Amino acid sequence: MASKCLGEESREKSMKIVAIGGTGLIGSKLVNKLREHGHEAVAAAPNTGVNSVTGEGLAEVLKGTSVVVDVSNSPDWDDAAVLKFFETSTRNLLTHGAAAGVRHHVALSVVGTDRLSESGYFRAKIAQEKLIRESSIPFTIVHATQFFEFLKGLADISMVGDKVHLPHVLFQPMSADDVATAVARIAVSAPMNGIVEIAGPEEFRVDELVRRRLASLKDPREVIADPNARYDAAKISEETLLPGNDAQLGETRFEAWLTQSAAQTSGAHPQPTGVAMTTNEKDSHKRAG
Numbered sequence: 001m002a003s004k005c006l007g008e009e010s011r012e013k014s015m016k017i018v019a020i021g022g023t024g025l026i027g028s029k030l031v032n033k034l035r036e037h038g039h040e041a042v043a044a045a046p047n048t049g050v051n052s053v054t055g056e057g058l059a060e061v062l063k064g065t066s067v068v069v070d071v072s073n074s075p076d077w078d079d080a081a082v083l084k085f086f087e088t089s090t091r092n093l094l095t096h097g098a099a100a101g102v103r104h105h106v107a108l109s110v111v112g113t114d115r116l117s118e119s120g121y122f123r124a125k126i127a128q129e130k131l132i133r134e135s136s137i138p139f140t141i142v143h144a145t146q147f148f149e150f151l152k153g154l155a156d157i158s159m160v161g162d163k164v165h166l167p168h169v170l171f172q173p174m175s176a177d178d179v180a181t182a183v184a185r186i187a188v189s190a191p192m193n194g195i196v197e198i199a200g201p202e203e204f205r206v207d208e209l210v211r212r213r214l215a216s217l218k219d220p221r222e223v224i225a226d227p228n229a230r231y232d233a234a235k236i237s238e239e240t241l242l243p244g245n246d247a248q249l250g251e252t253r254f255e256a257w258l259t260q261s262a263a264q265t266s267g268a269h270p271q272p273t274g275v276a277m278t279t280n281e282k283d284s285h286k287r288a289g
């Protein structure tokens with residue numbers, strides 16, 4: 001992914017870019033990267049006075065904005081709540097964005113979303129994407145694969161009794177840092193009016209990589225390769241989670257990320273459970289892709 005530098009396709013030297021969810025895992029990295037490249041990047045989230053669900057602060061923050069990047073996520077995980085979040089938030093962003101003359105709406109979603117409609121979370125992402133496609137604002141939808149930071153969260157949502165049940169299928173996860181680099185580059189490029197896929201440089205089996213991640217955290221939970229296990233309530237097969245051949249690939253390999261992540265953790269305070277977690281994993285235990 002870093003084969004192209006972030007500013008290479010930039011249309012303008014400095015743009016006002018508002019990151020909805022700009023305080024989250026991807027959002028905070030994205031805002032830093034855009035600022036490093038000279039853009040006026042604004043982190044919009046409830047604790048900075050912008051709520052995309054209630055509409056609070058939206059008209060104000062979008063004044064003079066060229067690009068909106070939606071990297072928000074629902075704080076509530078049940079099917080009805082997540083659908084309400086993405087539908088209401090996306091409608092508000094598109095309505096206020098059109099009124100403010102926003103020229104590019106970018107949203108982060110998940111590789112394979114259309115194939116995962118048995119899951120309430122993914123039905124909400126499908127609804128979000130449909131609203132974006134139907135709006136008058138030029139757009140790019142970024143489909144990312146699972147984040148390395150989400151592997152522990154994936155274990156947490158895949159518990160049957162005290163064991164983690166996961167399918168033995170392929171996926172191509174990536175680091176949150178590579179996600180943010182790609183989203184930043186796409187945000188300053190021309191709208192695609194379509195979907196761009198981004199992914200990690202290596203393929204793994206879901207159950208095997210989660211087992212490796214838990215071992216690295218000294219998390220004692222056993223991971224079972226279960227052919228009947230679902231992915232966030234959706235039935236999946238060998239290639240459901242894989243991107244297509246045109247996906248843009250990140251550079252960070254899993255082992256390198258693990259080493260960096262262990263170095264960060266060694267400076268952190270121990271967790272009450274005795275299970276080490278990086279700051280990013282504390283955030284991404286939430287249901288997310």
Ligand SMILES: NC(=O)c1ccc[n+]([C@@H]2O[C@H](COP(=O)([O-])OP(=O)(O)OC[C@H]3O[C@@H](n4cnc5c(N)ncnc54)[C@H](OP(=O)(O)O)[C@@H]3O)[C@@H](O)[C@H]2O)c1
Binds near residue numbers: 024283
């Ligand atoms: N996890 C994965 O493996 C994966 C893979 C592909 C794509 N994705 C997608 O990536 C996106 C971002 O994920 P993430 O892990 O970076 O999320 P995250 O760390 O949970 O951050 C979510 C952000 O949304 C903000 N937010 C919540 N409610 C809001 C509201 N009403 N108005 C404005 N902002 C609001 C949060 O602010 P507060 O912290 O103040 O609440 C936070 O800044 C998600 O849409 C997800 O579907 C995830």
